[in-house]
Amino acid sequence: MAELGVSGVGLGRADSGGGAGRAGADPLLPQEENGVDGRAIRVGTRRSQLARIQTDSVVTMLRELYPDLHFEIVAMSTTGDKILDTALSKIGEKSLFTKELENALERNERENPLDAVVFHPKNCGKTLSLLPEKSVIGTSSLRRAAQLKKKFPHLEFRDIRGNLNTRLKKLDEKEDFSAIILAAAGLKRMGWENRIGQLLSPEDCLYAVGQGALAVEVRAKDQEILNMVSALHDADTVLCCIAERAFMKRLEGGCSVPVAVNTLLKDGQLYLTGAVYSLDGSDSLKETMQTGVSYPHQNEDGPNDDVQHVGITAKNVPGQAQEAAENLGVELASLLLSKGAKHILSVARQLNDAR
Template identity: 70%
Template sequence: MSEDTANGVRNSASHNVKENSRIIRVGTRKSQLAQTQTGSVVNMLKEQYPHAQLEVVAMTTTGDKILDTALSKIGEKSLFTKELETALEKNEVDLVVHSLKDLPTTLPPGFTVGAICKREIPYDAVVVHPNNVGKTLDMLAERSVIGTSSLRRAAQLKRRFPHLEFKDIRGNLNTRLKKLDEKDDYSAIVLAAAGLRRMGWENRISQILEPEDCMYAVSQGALGVEVRVNDPDILEMVSVLNDTETVLRCIAERSFMKQLEGGCSVPIAVHSVINENQLYLTGAVYSLDGSDSLKDTMQTSVSTQTQDEDCSVADVQHVGITAKRIPHNSQAAAEKLGMDLANLLLSKGAKDILTVARQLNDSR
């Protein structure tokens, strides 16, 4: 986006917000990580709109309350978003900050992701018990127990590290680290590196899992800002937060998962990168024990140059995302890439793998 265009956007949105003396309420989960992430988004908005009045509203979600059941067993598609979206629908908040990986690929009517901020490192990280400081997964003793709430992580890591055992661990970031440190139930746990980095806890990371060991979750490491479709001032305001490469990668990843009809109850993993206007997407599906899998890579051409908004396509959504000033042809190409890769894996038998994984998970 050119500086003049950016200034125009900011001035327009700021004028509307100031004109109405509007207090903008920002919804978030109550966890320390969620509030830290929301605080970073609020600070970015304050930099762009210094006169805006921003107020954070924290609340507890279903996923925060149910801590004795594996995420994959609960069966609720919007575990960490439902209460926040209800508040958005009732105009109790004006925008909501999410870890984008928590947002379903199909949003409720009237909502859209109006911005996706620059992605933090999307990889998974290993955090070890204090007795195992300095060790990586391949250095841990036979039958060491690794904690993870993710079928995706467990499936890949069982395949890569067959000498280890895997056990569910629930709770927010602080809770899981406390369970690791204060008990001897786990030799290590696997978490998203992004959360640890945002909290300033990089010193706890013993190992970053590269895609060769464990591909990441769809949209992992990206923050999404959900807004009401019928609130153009807020949609315009948050659009300055969009990071073009992150948006295009996340559209491709979300499209891949949507076409596979995947969620947290089946092991689906991705890896994406943009290099010289080529968007590369690798996607994979796994059986629960990792013994059966399908994986492939496809690419498409995209432009990462921002542009003035084309009013005729301003409200077009791609897998729930409305990304203003990012080339719509590139967004459409990213969405098609995800669908094409999913269809390729489906043609090779991905549906059977995922069906069996879902049935086995339901019966556990």
């Protein structure tokens, strides 16, 4: 019996993709059989409603592609699901929502990666700039808070935990928050797009690495399953996410520091904007770089077929394009580091630990 897993990326590792966290699945249980020979595929997922919606959407596509296979969905709780009384940035653990669920990464097409504002019913029709002085905004993300504190200094920001349902209930039924910030992708996948009161442009708030993307994760050496799920790849999403993940990896980013990105692929050029922030947003570095990613597809049995780029195996995307995307992320991060990003992030991490 083979196994894989699905969830939302973005929450990137560092941040919520609609309250879900990063994506994926590690083998759920040790198995003697690998691949599809057993004609049964176990699909691991977090127990949250959003994770199940995302998993169901991917399994539906796989069932259409492979009608002779049986797919079994197995729900499980992750570290991030179990610790709800502590801010994500304070837990001090990477892969909070995927440590029990991850190995090798595959991508599906990306949803809108932008952040969205959901307002308390009494503030419907407003924007963040129109909220009264000292209005409290809920977010569990240092990245969002750092950027928005600088953009909207008249607002206060407070941590809020829980899945999407829990956060919306806290917003609607209490007077603690005037609005909360969530990923637009998560709201849309849950069918709650009508709750979006304001979409935050990249000028207002750069998003999290991988936010809005879906991932299918399988064992790194399980070639049969890797071949099977390769049909779900979206090449543009793969290249954007490789660049974003390489950027964050080079910076050694995570939940405890504010790191943000924005990517655009147009006319064979991949543009990556990356930034780092102090906790209050007063100190920041932001740069944009680009690279060409127009390469012909190599032969199916080419030498780059099994190469991973920052944990991503994408068999239907040219290896040279993937390498270019990874180099872009590394070079942009290196540029920020040369301008003092390490100091900004070190101070942010120390201040967050001391809170």
